[in-house]
Amino acid sequence: MLQNIRDNSQGIVAKIIVGLIIVTFALFGVESLVSLTSGSNAPATVNGVEISEQELLQGADLQRRQLLAQMGENADPTLLDDNLINKATLDNLIQREVLVQSAVNQDMAISDHMLDQMIINTQDFKVDGVFNPDQYQAVLRNAGLTPMMYKDLLRKESLVDYERSGYMLSAFVLDSDVDNILKLDRETRDMAYVKVGLSDYMAGVSVSADEMNAYYDAHLQDFMTEEQVAIQYLLINKADLLKEVTVDEAELQSQFDQLQAVYNAEEQRTVSHIMIEVSDDVDDATALAKAEALQQRLAAGEDFAALAESESDDPGSAAVGGDLGVYQDGMLDGPFEQAVYALKKGEVSAPVRTAFGYHLIKLTDLSESEPPVFADVKDQLIAEQMENKVEQLYVERVGQLTDLSFSSGDLQEPADELALKIVEVKPFGRQGGDDDITTNPRVIRAAFDEELIRDGLNSDPIELDSGRTLVLRIKEHIRPRQLSEDEVKPQITEILTFKKAGEALEASLSTELEKLQQGAERTTINGAEWLVEDAVSRTNRTQPAEILSAAFKLPKPDQVASYNLIALQDGSRAIVAVTAVNEPDLSEVSAEERQAMRNVLGQRTGQFDYQAMIEARTSAAEVERL
Structure with a gap:
């Protein structure tokens, strides 16, 4: 093989290729070859800054999740138009990048420390009022984000918000503008x-046959019957299957044994802290000196909660006496965690340095979780067992319905086999019927499916929600027809x-x-x-x-x-x-009312100014789309 490579490399074609590579290296460097094979697949660039395909996919996925959440429990993902979502997402990403660049060009910036504080103080990331890393990770996972992605997103959104706030807070209105609006408002x-x-005029009106005929001819589309379908269906309802399952006592005991087997007693450490921040205004030595002074005051008998409330630089916990709740592994970095696990109940640590500053940490409570007791968890175990059995039976029945309805020429065979009742529904149009079945978008879409209508087939299983699935069949298709002039x-x-x-x-x-x-x-x-x-x-x-x-x-x-x-x-x-x-007497308008009107007008002016800035920046930006 090596000899073949050596022989082929002596050919004229190989020599030409090598020559081109040498020339390319000499003129443009190695980057020229790399760029040929790794061209950008960015869907757009803004002033030379790429919006990555990953950003677009993540943004579109987040938008899709939000739309489905708004649509409720019975949301149908197939109703969403991916092309429209991708276009709207890309437009939003382009505008956000324009605004981020605008904020950066105004020398606006956000420190990592400030972002960390914003994350820790976000209510959605807290459990019992305290930041919880597991909750933080779970919320981000549900949104399809990693901590790094979320932090970058938070930074960009915050920069945009800062510039927006600058416009809103700096907008002003003249006294004459306030007076004019007050005059109009109170006039x-x-x-x-x-x-x-x-x-009186209806009685004297007569309509001729020619007028009626002319109106009918000009409005033929207004006089059409509605397209309708009459369907029949078989429904499997998980709630109806509950009567077919029973509790197995032996299995219940087995569940409890498994619960005991995996149980691990856990220490629960309740922690409070006083934080002295190290910042541009307070250097490390000054912060340490203050922390040591507070440590001495605690040693002298002062109340920890009172000192935390008056002296701590952590606004999230200071208001509750420094209470951080039950400590979770990984809540803060190494030194803080080491100190927490080195303390005994009631002890206060020496000053501990972290990325935020110095902390005095108090272990306010130490307890150990109790093993489960059968009587306490019996109802929960019964519910779990019943739910599992019903779910298994539901999945089994849906599978049987799927197979039977696919191979049957009607719904009678699957109805007999599964002991289900064939439900018949009166005709309804594309806007749906008058019950929760015929108003379901998935049912409507299947009921008007041309293939089901043309070939007289049973539909695929239609999941109405997490506990109901049906198969339908079109019994009658009523096509729209033109109503005659006599009928209308x-x-x-x-x-x-x-x-x-x-x-x-x-x-x-x-x-x-x-x-x-x-x-x-x-x-x-x-x-x-x-x-x-x-x-x-x-x-x-x-x-x-x-x-x-x-x-x-x-x-x-x-x-x-x-x-x-x-x-x-x-x-x-x-x-x-x-x-x-x-016209009103403006001398009767109080200073508070005048100021309230000024604030409203100022906000509107700020909104108009900010919108004008967005349009100007977007118009001036060099945007390239794939």
């Missing part, structure tokens, strides 16, 4: 309106009558409106009286919303009231008048 109006219904004649008559009555009413009121705008006196219209309301505010809830909205859109009246004619949702019409605009 009231004297108004009047008359509402005229369609009833009453509907068309009603539509056209309503439309023509509205047009006639509006024409009549338009004439009245012209008279009013020219200064005519307000009088009864078709028996409808004018309703007069004075000093109506924008937040008034006693007036119809449509009327109120129209009144505050009208201009301030001069010599004649301002008028407008509007159509209401019920088809009636109203003429709205504004006779006066009453």
Whole structure:
């Protein structure tokens, strides 16, 4: 073999390849060859910074988890569009990278120590109010993150938040802006309106055959029946299987024996601490001196909890007298843990140095967990045994249903074999029926599956939730059809009558409106009286919303009231008048109310400024997508 390699390497092709490699090395260096074989697969770059494929996958997975959580227990992952999720995730990652770069360019930074403090003080990572490493790891695993990934994500999000806060906190508004908004907010109006219904005009409307025919031809799609299906199904419900399983006492004892066999007595150490932080403002020597002084005060008899509350630099535990709860292995680094396990109950350690600073550690309690007692755990063991047996039986029955329904031409054979009742459902459309089965998205999707409809097949098993599975079959498929003009004649008559009555009413009121705008006196219209309301505010809830909205859109009246004619949702019409605009006396506004308005306007201004910055940064960024 080696001789073959040696012989082939003497050929002209081999010499050309070697020559090209030499030239490449000479001109561009070894990196040029590496880059040829390890090209970037980043889905996007922002100003030369890559957004990795791993970031996109992790972000899309996190987005998918959040969507499924929002959809509830019966969430169907197949309803999610991966392409849309990936696109939205990539857009978000690009914008976040733009904002992170913006914050870094403003010389913003977050120390590792600050990130650690943020993690330790996160409520989701605590058990009984104390940071728990196992809880921390479990939460991150559920989110598909590692501690390093989460810390990087936290750093980026915090940088973005800091810059956002800078815009929000630095925004300001002028006194004149506050005054203008207060005037508009507290302004009231004297108004009047008359509402005229369609009833008097409906009676005089006639609809011809030609009008009906023309409307029918123009709206054929509006007069189609709904596509529907009638289904039948077999349901396996885990709850129904409980009556088929019983408790085995021998197995119960075996469960307890296993529980005892794996039991290990564990020491539970309850710990408190006083932390003196080492920072840019407090150097190591100063922190140590303070810790030693506190140690002397404790030795002199001062209360540990009181000193922790007044002197500790750990805000999370200081408020509760330094209490860290039951210590978990790995909660803090080596020296701290060594000190915890070297203490006896009630003892206080010498100052212990960690990455955070110096700690005085007190072992406030030391206990040993008790072995299990059969009477105490019997109910739990029974529940576990029943759950396991029911789960096994449920899985077995679902498997049998799967096999039988696949090989059967209908549902009768699997129903007889498994002693199940065939349930028949009345026809329903693509929006679902009126029970929890026919409103389930998976059931609807299967019920309208073209293959099941065309070939008359039983469906695959459909898992409704963790304890219910069904197989369905389409009994009848009712395709949509065009309704004839005769069938929809009453509907068309009603539509056209309503439309023509509205047009006639509006024409009549338009004439009245012209008279009013020219200064005519307000009088009864078709028996409808004018309703007069004075000093109506924008937040008034006693007036119809449509009327109120129209009144505050009208201009301030001069010599004649301002008028407008509007159509209401019920088809009636109203003429709205504004006779006066009453401006508020701003001297009656308290300093607190003015400041509250200033804060609201400042936040809105900050939001607008920040959004404008995002758009500017995004527009200026060099973004490349694969």
